[in-house]
Structures are given as C-alpha cells and as structure tokens.
Amino acid sequence: MEQQADRKKAILWREVLGWLLSNVVPVITYLYAQKAGFNRESSIFAAIVSVTLVMWITEILPDFVPGLFSTLMFILFSLAPNEVILSGFASEGFFLAVSVLGLGTVIVTSGLSHRYSLMMLKIMPPNTFWYTISLFFTGLIFTPLVPVISGRAAIVAPVLNVIVTHSYDGLDLDEQTMARSKTALFASSLIGITLLSASFLSSTPLNLIIYGMLPLQEQQSFQFIKWSYASFVVSATMLIAFFIILGLYFRTFHKLNINKDFIDEELKHMGRLKIAEWIAVFGIVILAVGMFAATITKINVTWVAFAIMFSLLLVGVLNSTDFRTKIDWSFLFLLGSMIGLVNTMNYLRIDAIVVNNLGWLANYMHSDFRLFIILLSLTIFAIRLIIPMNAVVLIFAATLLPLAKASGISTWLTGFLILFFAETAVFPFQAPYLSNFRNYTKSVVNQQERGVSVMNLLLFFVKIAAVYLSIPFWTKIGVL
Amino acid sequence: MRRRPVIVALIIVFLLLSATLVLYSSITKPIILVIHSYDPDYAWCRDITVGAHRVLKKHPNYSVKWFYMDLKNHNDPAFRRKAGIQAREAVQRWQPNVLILIDDDASELVGRHYVNNPKINIVFAGLNGEYSPYGYDKAVNATGILEHKQFQAMKETIETIEKTSKGHESINKSYNNGVADRAGHVKIMYIADNSTSLAIDKIYIDQFDWRPFEYLGSYVARDFEEWKKFVIDGNNRADYILLANYRTLKRTNHAGYDELVHPNEVVQWTNTNSKVPVIGLNLFNVEDGCMLSIGVSPFEQGEVAAAMAVDIIDKHISPRDIPIRLNKQFVVAMRHSMLTAKGIALPEVYEVFARSTDNYKN
Numbered sequence: 001m002e003q004q005a006d007r008k009k010a011i012l013w014r015e016v017l018g019w020l021l022s023n024v025v026p027v028i029t030y031l032y033a034q035k036a037g038f039n040r041e042s043s044i045f046a047a048i049v050s051v052t053l054v055m056w057i058t059e060i061l062p063d064f065v066p067g068l069f070s071t072l073m074f075i076l077f078s079l080a081p082n083e084v085i086l087s088g089f090a091s092e093g094f095f096l097a098v099s100v101l102g103l104g105t106v107i108v109t110s111g112l113s114h115r116y117s118l119m120m121l122k123i124m125p126p127n128t129f130w131y132t133i134s135l136f137f138t139g140l141i142f143t144p145l146v147p148v149i150s151g152r153a154a155i156v157a158p159v160l161n162v163i164v165t166h167s168y169d170g171l172d173l174d175e176q177t178m179a180r181s182k183t184a185l186f187a188s189s190l191i192g193i194t195l196l197s198a199s200f201l202s203s204t205p206l207n208l209i210i211y212g213m214l215p216l217q218e219q220q221s222f223q224f225i226k227w228s229y230a231s232f233v234v235s236a237t238m239l240i241a242f243f244i245i246l247g248l249y250f251r252t253f254h255k256l257n258i259n260k261d262f263i264d265e266e267l268k269h270m271g272r273l274k275i276a277e278w279i280a281v282f283g284i285v286i287l288a289v290g291m292f293a294a295t296i297t298k299i300n301v302t303w304v305a306f307a308i309m310f311s312l313l314l315v316g317v318l319n320s321t322d323f324r325t326k327i328d329w330s331f332l333f334l335l336g337s338m339i340g341l342v343n344t345m346n347y348l349r350i351d352a353i354v355v356n357n358l359g360w361l362a363n364y365m366h367s368d369f370r371l372f373i374i375l376l377s378l379t380i381f382a383i384r385l386i387i388p389m390n391a392v393v394l395i396f397a398a399t400l401l402p403l404a405k406a407s408g409i410s411t412w413l414t415g416f417l418i419l420f421f422a423e424t425a426v427f428p429f430q431a432p433y434l435s436n437f438r439n440y441t442k443s444v445v446n447q448q449e450r451g452v453s454v455m456n457l458l459l460f461f462v463k464i465a466a467v468y469l470s471i472p473f474w475t476k477i478g479v480l
Numbered sequence: 481m482r483r484r485p486v487i488v489a490l491i492i493v494f495l496l497l498s499a500t501l502v503l504y505s506s507i508t509k510p511i512i513l514v515i516h517s518y519d520p521d522y523a524w525c526r527d528i529t530v531g532a533h534r535v536l537k538k539h540p541n542y543s544v545k546w547f548y549m550d551l552k553n554h555n556d557p558a559f560r561r562k563a564g565i566q567a568r569e570a571v572q573r574w575q576p577n578v579l580i581l582i583d584d585d586a587s588e589l590v591g592r593h594y595v596n597n598p599k600i601n602i603v604f605a606g607l608n609g610e611y612s613p614y615g616y617d618k619a620v621n622a623t624g625i626l627e628h629k630q631f632q633a634m635k636e637t638i639e640t641i642e643k644t645s646k647g648h649e650s651i652n653k654s655y656n657n658g659v660a661d662r663a664g665h666v667k668i669m670y671i672a673d674n675s676t677s678l679a680i681d682k683i684y685i686d687q688f689d690w691r692p693f694e695y696l697g698s699y700v701a702r703d704f705e706e707w708k709k710f711v712i713d714g715n716n717r718a719d720y721i722l723l724a725n726y727r728t729l730k731r732t733n734h735a736g737y738d739e740l741v742h743p744n745e746v747v748q749w750t751n752t753n754s755k756v757p758v759i760g761l762n763l764f765n766v767e768d769g770c771m772l773s774i775g776v777s778p779f780e781q782g783e784v785a786a787a788m789a790v791d792i793i794d795k796h797i798s799p800r801d802i803p804i805r806l807n808k809q810f811v812v813a814m815r816h817s818m819l820t821a822k823g824i825a826l827p828e829v830y831e832v833f834a835r836s837t838d839n840y841k842n
Contacts, residue, residue, distance in 0.1 A: 217547060220573070221566060295575050298506045298543065307502075311495055316483070363737035408554035410562075478565025 018058030026051045041079050042348055048073045049341070049398075056391035063390050064330040067337035074340070080347040088339025092219065092302045093212025097147075097335055098327065099305035100202045103283050104146045105326040106318050108155065110276035113142060115267070117159040122263045128181050129253040131163055132188040132246065139192025144200035144228075145284065147208070148328060152193040153437035160189045160441055167256035177252055183448045184250035187455050190437065195238055195459070198420040199231040200224075205331040206393050206422075210415040212339040213397055215405065222412040223301045224291045231416060233473040237466035238459070245458050250451070279317045283308045338394060342401075351402035358399070362407040369409070369480065370468065373417065376400075377464050380421040384430055393422045410479050420463060426456045510793045512536070512786075513545045513576035515567050517585035517606075517677075518552040522727070523764035524778050528582055528605065531782025539790060545574050551585045552727045553740060555675065564589030575599065578789040581624075582606045582781070584677050587614040595619040601792045601799050605785040606778075609680035611804060623799040625784040627776050629681055629724070629761050630810040631688040634774050637826075638693065638720055641757070642666060644825050669696040669718040671710045673728045681724060681761075704731040704741045708749065715755045723750070723770075724761040743768045757822055763811050766841060771818035772826075777809035813839035 026047035033043035048070050055066035074085045088094060107113055120138060124130045135156060142152045164182055173181070197203045201211055201224050211219060211227075222230065247253075273281075290297065290304030297304075312318035345351055355362060364372045376396075383392055396418045404414035425431035428438060428449065474480035483491075514532065516525045525548070536544055547570045549563040567590045571579060581591045583606040594600045595615040604611065604624030616622040670685050672678040682698045696718055701707035707729055714721045726746040730738045747769035750758055760766060760773030784805060791797045814834045819826065834840035 220545075221569065295573060296507070297503060298509065298511060298574070299502070307499075314495065315488075315491055359733060359737065359739060360735045363735070367737070406553075408550075408556075408559045478562045478569070480562070 014058055015060050018054065018060035021054045021058065022051050022060070025054050038353075041077075042350055042353070044077050045074070045079055045344065045348055045350060048077075052341075053391070053395060056394065057387050059388060062330060064334035064337070067334045067341070070341055071337040074344050080344045084343050084347045085340045086336075087343045088212065088336035088341075091212055091336075091339050092300070093208060093339060094332065094336050095306050096211070096302040097205065097208040097332055099302070099309040100147045100208070101327045101332075102309035102312060102318055102323070103280075103287065103305065104148065104151060104202075105322055106276070106280045106283065106312050107142075107145055108151060109322055109326065110280045110317065111270065111274065112277040112280045113146070113155045114158075115270055115273070115277065116141075117155065118263050118267050118270075121159065121162065121258075122260060122267070126167065126256040126258045126260075127254065128184060128256060131167075131256065132184055132253075133243075135160060135163070135185060136188040136192035136242070139189060139194075140196060143193065143196055143203045144224075145202070147202045147204065149193055149197065149204055150437075153440075156189045156193055157437050157440040160185060163256070163258065164441075166262070167258040170257050171254075173254070177254075179448055180250055180451070181252040181254065183451045184246060184252055186441065187250075187452045188246060189441075190452065191242060191455070191459070193437075194423060194425075194431075195242060196235050197423050198416055199228055199235040201227040204419075204423075205328065205335065206390065207419060209335050209338050210393070210397055210419060212335055213342050213401055214411050214415060218411050220300075223294075227412070227416075230412065230474070230477065230479050231420075231470075233470040234420065234463075234466045237469050238462060241462040241466070242459065245455060245462070249455060249458075276317045279312065279315060283312060334390075342398060345398070345402075351405075354399060354402050355406040358403055361400075362403045365404060365409045365414075366407040370471070373464065373467050376417055377421045377460075377467075380418065381424060381460060384422060384424060385427075389422050389425075389430070393418055396422070410474075413474065413479050417467065420467070421460075424456065424460045424463070426453050426460065509541065509543050510578075511543045511545065511574050511576040512578045512580060512789050512793075513547065513571060513574050514580040515547045515549065515570070515582065515586045515590055517549050517583035519548050519550045520546075522552055523767050524606075524762065525582065527763065527778035528782035528785075531777075531779035531784075532580070532786040533782075534779070535783050535786035535790060539794075542793070545570070545576070549585060549589070552675070555728050560585070560589065568593060571600070577601065578603055578792050580605065580785050580789055582785070583627075584608055584680060587611075587616075588676070591616070591622070594621070596621055601789075603785050603788045603792070603799070605781040606677075608677045609683065616804075620798065620800045623788055623802040623804055625781055625788075625805045625807060627781060627807055628684060629776060630774055631685060631690075633810050634722065634759070634761065635688075635690060635693065637759070637772075637774055637830075638666070638668070640826060641824055644827065666693045666720070667696050667718045668693050668720045668722060669710075669714050670698040670722045670724075671707065671714070672698060672700050672724060673707070673726045674700050674702055675725060675728045678725055685722075701726075701729060704729045704746065707746065708753070711750050711754050715753075719756055721750075721754055721756055721758045722761055723758060723765065751818070757824060760813075763813050763839065766813035766815050766839065769815075771815045771822060771824070773813045775811055775813065776807050777811045779811075780807055780809040811837050811839060813837075813841075815841045817842055 029050040030043050030047040033046045038046065052066040052070045055061050055069070056063060071085060074080060075082055079085070117138060120134050124134045138159060139152055139156050142155055146152045146155065163185060168178060198207065201207055201222070211222070214222065286308055287305055290299065291301050294301055309318065313323065364375065380392060380396065397415060400414050400418065401411050404411045471480060518525050520526065536542060547567055549567055551560060551563060567586070571590065571594065578601045579594060581587050581602060581604045587604050587607060591602055591604060592614045594602060596619055598621070600621065602616070602619065602622040602624070604616065604622065606627045607624065608627055611617060611624065611626070668690060672682060682700065686698055699710040701710055707726065711721065727740070727743055729741045729746055731741050733739045747765070751769060751771070758770055760770040761775060763773055763775035763778060765773040765775070788802055791802060792799060812830055812834045814826070814830065831840060
C-alpha cells in the first residue's frame with residue numbers, strides 16, 4: 001500500500017512538472033528563437049516542437065497525443081501547406097505500417113502463433129538448453145511477423161509459464177540453481193523478443209516510424225530484405241554473443257521433467273490447421289514472395305503488404321472488430337504526425353539550421369564514424385535512463401537524420417543505430433512495454449532481476465562491438 | 481467466416497482475377513529510371529526534371545523512378561563509390577526498360593556498367609565532353625544528348641556588351657572608338673571549382689577560339705580561399721570573368737572542419753569583390769546571384785532525353801538507330817538591377833528572351 005502511495009505521488013509530481021513545463025518551455029523557446037534571428041514560422045515551429053518534446057519526455061499523455069497536437073498546431077498556425085503537414089498520413093510508410101499490423105493481428109488471432117508454441121514444446125527435448133534456445137527463437141521468429149513487442153511478449157509468455165509450471169516437479173535442484181535456471185529461461189524469452197528488433201523493418205512501430213522519416217530514395221532502398229541484409233553482421237554478432245553470455249553467465253543447463261500429455265491434449269483440442277491459420281500462412285508466404293520477386297513483379301513491397309491486408313479483410317479473416325480494436329491506431333496517428341513533423345521541418349528549412357548549428361557533430365559523423373558510434377551509444381544509454389524509448393528515438397532521429405544527409409552518411413544507418421542502441425533496457429522501468437510480460441510471468445517465474453539486468457548491460461557493450469564489426473561489411477555493400 | 485462454398489469460390493476467383501490483372505499490368509508497364517548525378521534541389525537537375533516531365537506527362541502508362549547521387553554536395557572518393565553502388569542497386573531493383581543518366585558522373589559510375597546490356601537501354605544527357613570514355617561509342621544500347629557550353633554565344637554577348645555598354649567601368653578603362661579598336665585588349669578569364677564536369681568543360685573552353693579577345697586561361701580553385709585569390713587577381717588582369725560552377729568549394733570553419741560554401745555566398749562575394757563583369761555559363765548562375773548568364777538549356781536536355789526514351793519504348797527503335805545529339809538551345813538569364821549598377825546595357829532582345837523563359841530578375 002505504501003509503495004502504491006509513493007508511486008501515485010511520483011506520478012502526480014511528474015504530471016505537475018510536465019504541465020508546468022508545457023506552459024513555460026514553448027514561451028522561452030519562442031523568445032529564444034526570435035532572439036536568435038529565426039523567422040516567425042521557424043520560431044513557432046520550435047515552440048510547438050518543444051511542447052511536444054516536454055509531453056513525450058514527462059509522459060503526461062499517451063505518445064500519439066503530443067504528435068497530433070503538433071500536427072494541429074502546424075495547421076492552425078499555417079506553418080506549411082496542409083498537404084505537407086499531413087503528408088505522413090498519405091505516405092507509403094503509413095500504409096506499410098497499417099498492412100504489417102493487420103497481418104500481425106491475423107497471425108495472433110488465428111491461433112497460428114499459439115499452435116507453433118505448442119508444437120515447439122512438443123518437439124524439443126526436455127532440457128533447459130533446448131528450451132532456452134526454443135524460447136529465444138520463438139521470440140526471434142515472431143520478431144519480423146508481429147510488429148509490436150508487447151504482441152510478441154503475449155505469444156512467448158504463456159509458453160514460458162507452461163515450461164516453468166510443468167517442468168520442475170520432482171527435480172532434485174537446490175533453490176539457487178532452480179532460480180538461476182528459471183532466470184535463464186526468462187532472460188532468453190525476454191531478450192528473444194527484443195534483441196533483433198532493430199534488424200527487421202517490421203518488428204516494431206518505431207522501426208516503421210524511422211522508415212517513414214527516411215528520404216524517399218532511402219525508403220526505396222531499405223525495404224524488408226535490404227534492411228535485414230544490411231543489419232546481418234550486427235544480428236549474427238548479437239546472436240552468437242547472446243548464447244555465449246547465456247552459457248557462461250547462467251551455466252545451468254540440466255534436464256527438465258515436463259509432462260507432455262497436456263500439450264497433446266491442447267493440440268488435439270485445437271484440431272487441424274484452421275482456414276484462418278492457412279490464410280495467415282499464405283499471407284506470410286505471399287509477402288515473402290512479394291519481397292523476393294519485386295524486381296519481376298515491379299510492385300513495391302508496401303503495396304504487396306497492403307494487398308495482403310486487403311485480402312484478409314475481404315475473406316473475413318481480419319474482421320471489422322479486430323481491424324478496429326487490434327490494430328494500434330494510436331501508433332499509426334503517431335507515425336503520420338511524425339512524418340508530417342519532419343516534412344514540415346524540411347519545408348521550413350529548419351533541417352538546414354540544425355545542420356548549421358550541429359556542424360561539428362556532422363563532421364564527426366563524416367570524418368570519424370567510429371568515434372561517433374561511441375558518442376551516440378553512450379549518449380543514448382545515459383538518456384534512456386531518464387527518458388522513455390519512443391521519445392529518445394524520435395528526438396535523436398529528428399536531429400540526426402538531417403545531419404546524416406548533410407554529411408553524406410546513410411540515413412538508414414543512422415536510424416538503425418538509434419533504434420539499435422535505444423532498444424536497451426538494463427532496468428525494468430526502462431521498458432514499460434514489457435511490463436505485461438513481467439506481470440504475466442511473475443507468479444510462476446521467480447527470476448533474478450539482477451541477473452537479467454547484468455545480461456542486458458553486457459549485451460549493450462556487445463552492441464557497440466557488433467556495430468564496429470559491421471563497418472567493413474557496410475563499407476563493402478555501399479552503406480558506409 | 482462461415483460462408484457458403486459458392487461464396488468462398490467466388491471470392492477466390494475475384495482475388496485471383498484481380499491479382500492476375502494487377503500483375504500483368506505491372507509486369508508489362510515500361511519503367512524509366514532517371515539517375516541524376518546531383519541532388520533534386522540543384523537548379524540544373526530541377527530544370528532537367530521539368531523538361532523531362534514535359535514529355536513524360538503525356539505517357540501516364542510509364543512508371544518513372546528517380547535516383548539522385550548527390551555528388552555536388554559530397555564528392556570525396558568514398559562517397560562516390562557508395563553513390564555508385566547504390567545507384568547500380570536501384571538499376572537492379574527496378575530493371576528499367578530505359579535508364580536515363582544525367583551528367584557525366586552518372587555515366588561514369590553507372591552507365592559504363594550497362595554498356596551492351598541486352599535488357600537495358602541507356603539514354604544519357606548532360607555529358608560535358610565526349611561519350612567515348614564511358615564506352616558509348618561501342619555500345620548498341622546507348623544514345624543521348626551532349627551538353628557543350630555555348631562559348632560562341634558567350635563571345636557574341638561580350639562583343640555586344642563592348643559595343644553597347646560605354647558606361648561599364650572596365651570598358652571605360654581603355655575604351656576608344658568601338659569594339660574593333662578595343663577587342664584585342666579585352667581579356668577574359670575563366671574561374672572554376674574542381675568538379676568532374678568542369679574538368680571536362682575546361683578542355684573545351686581552353687580550346688575555343690576567343691579571338692579577337694585575349695583568353696587568359698582557366699583557373700581551377702581547390703577551395704574558397706583560392707577562388708577569392710583568383711577573383712582578386714582577375715581585377716588587375718581581366719576585363720571579364722566567366723564562371724560556371726562553384727558548388728564543390730570548401731572552407732575551414734571555426735571548429736577546424738571543412739564545409740561546403742553555399743553557392744549564393746560564393747556569388748555574392750564574387751560580385752562584391754570583382755571590379756569586372758562576372759558572367760555565368762550556366763542558367764542557374766543568375767539564380768545564385770550573377771548578373772548575367774548564357775547557359776545550355778537544361779529543359780532541352782530533359783526533353784530530348786525523355787523523347788528518346790519514348791521512342792525506344794513506344795516505337796521500339798534501337799538506341800543505336802537514334803543519333804547522338806548536340807544541344808541546340810541556350811537560355812539567357814539576367815538580373816536587371818546588377819547590370820544597371822555595372823553600367824551594362826544589352827539590346828532589348830536579351831531582356832525579351834530572358835523574360836519569355838522566366839529568367840529575368842529585377
């Protein structure tokens with residue numbers, strides 16, 4: 001009770017501070033911008049963006065509300081033509097996001113992901129080594145298919161619960177070994193759904209936002225396959241490092257005593273693959289074919305994905321209720337407003353002001369990219385301790401993408417690095433989007449939170465190494 | 481989901497038919513990929529695109545893709561290599577029926593890789609020099625339009641200024657009784673940055689017969705400081721300074737890093753510090769702040785390249801049967817207030833021409 005009261009008090013203070021700053025910061029920003037010689041439009045733009053940032057950082061409103069606020073204010077102050085401000089809602093990135101979210105919804109609601117989890121449990125030999133790997137790869141396989149981390153958490157968490165509930169009975173293990181073993185399973189599940197989030201275009205809403213913020217030419221280059229291909233060395237390094245750290249740090253591989261009868265029972269209850277599941281599989285296959293055959297079909301992958309979502313609606317696998325409730329429309333509004341914000345910024349030539357004022361950083365990016373990586377990773381790591389992930393990614397992207405363009409560095413690479421480093425949550429409070437996962441597994445998985453934190457911290461340093469290792473590859477394929 | 485089998489069958493037929501039609505339309509749709517060497521904000525590229533659109537808008541059945549290599553803003557070897565890889569990836573991705581390559585860099589980094597490729601037809605535009613360095617002379621799949629600067633028109637314009645502008649400061653220095661007397665004393669110098677296209681132009685401008693004027697040679701500035709030096713030097717030696725481009729000029733900023741100097745700043749500095757008339761060889765020089773320019777028409781480059789692409793696609797004419805063309809059109813751009821300030825008066829027809837092409841600025 002006392003803890004709850006403290007929490008409520010902290011939220012109240014945050015809200016008071018947030019609203020106070022929301023009133024004061026834009027006025028100061030406007031006056032400062034005027035004094036610095038900005039014209040009227042640029043000064044108003046800076047003031048509006050400053051309020052939006054305050055709202056994001058202090059989390060006084062859901063993320064998409066400040067985004068919509070900025071869109072509305074840009075229109076009401078006539079900072080740019082409406083088609084520029086609202087361009088995000090008509091962009092390819094927007095329709096790609098709608099489509100990916102639609103397909104992801106069907107993969108989950110059709111029962112396909114649940115069936116996969118049960119079959120995985122049935123096939124895998126009952127020991128912590130195989131189950132750790134299985135849990136990790138379950139999260140990994142659904143990373144490009146389910147574009148929301150909490151959605152993947154909802155797939156993996158029940159499997160973890162089943163393993164932990166049914167596998168430890170009758171095992172002769174001391175308490176510490178058992179806790180270590182369960183923590184290893186928990187960590188591999190948790191890390192499996194997040195580790196390679198930056199490596200697939202469709203794995204998180206933030207990736208789709210960054211994609212939408214890239215110049216059109218880069219968007220055409222870095223669609224699904226090229227995005228994953230360009231991040232291949234980073235992904236491979238992270239995977240290898242993860243298993244090495246898991247093996248060395250937890251060292252608790254042992255047999256499990258799982259009774260698989262209930263799995264057979266559940267699979268029997270589910271029956272044969274349903275039409276909805278077949279259609280979900282078909283949708284995934286068509287999307288994959290669309291990606292690989294784009295040079296033959298000459299159809300942009302965005303529209304292939306949109307056609308798949310349309311077909312799902314047409315055959316009724318994605319019904320109107322799921323379309324309304326399961327697709328994260330608040331995120332889509334955030335995406336539309338963010339792309340509009342960037343385009344308004346470009347229209348007002350504020351990107352040029354950013355480049356002029358941060359020329360020293362642009363020079364680092366151009367002349368000493370290795371040092372820039374260190375600077376970027378450590379800055380993001382420090383800021384992520386106090387500012388939520390979405391705000392960090394949006395702020396860094398809005399600042400660094402114009403700089404990258406000006407200094408001749410790939411905007412995709414810059415966006416990828418921001419996503420990659422920002423997706424580091426050493427402490428649980430840094431990843432509130434995973435709170436469902438923790439809450440759902442808390443009653444059965446008595447994990448050692450410290451162990452998970454240490455592992456995430458180690459992986460952060462591996463991330464820096466992975467980026468360094470990837471530099472020759474990026475140079476070879478013309479990204480760097 | 482619980483639908484009668486007949487409804488399900490009809491839905492499947494509907495989807496299959498739609499998919500087939502869309503695929504057929506898409507696969508058979510001609511693709512033109514336009515690769516610019518520079519960036520979309522660069523006036524030269526912008527106006528070539530305007531010219532190309534004039535032709536391509538009549539062909540809505542084409543799918544036109546654009547790629548910008550951005551080599552004016554970044555011209556170091558590493559970036560050039562990267563831009564080449566990315567542009568060639570775009571070619572692989574779109575598999576265009578016709579590849580339109582604008583300016584020399586696009587031909588150097590992309591075009592030469594597709595010479596005699598049976599699946600891709602090449603149309604080049606904006607080549608400042610010859611087309612043989614890119615292998616087009618031996619190619620059966622390449623044609624295009626060259627961009628050779630209008631030196632004769634420039635010489636005639638200088639002659640005209642000499643005849644008509646007696647108030648012009650440098651002319652007053654030595655003006656006697658008309659151009660015939662003074663022509664031999666009129667000295668012209670050309671200042672350029674060290675970009676690829678200007679390196680090719682340099683050969684042509686140096687070879688051009690500027691007589692009766694005296695041509696002092698071309699001066700290639702490696703950076704903005706050297707540019708300034710050449711301009712100041714020109715005040716004592718030349719009567720006219722010609723320039724074409726300056727977008728790759730760099731300077732060291734306060735923090736000790738190299739940065740590109742904005743074109744407007746270069747031209748403004750040049751105008752302020754040059755005592756002799758500064759005339760541009762590109763249309764956009766006036767947009768950057770010059771008083772007068774006689775330039776190759778970028779619109780013609782875009783229009784001709786697009787028309788050649790249409791002939792290849794619609795009339796199935798092989799590129800080798802379409803003769804390579806030399807540019808024919810040039811455009812005059814002028815800034816009235818600056819010409820007046822320099823005491824330069826040009827015949828009315830110059831103003832009419834500049835106004836009719838929307839290149840007249842007060």
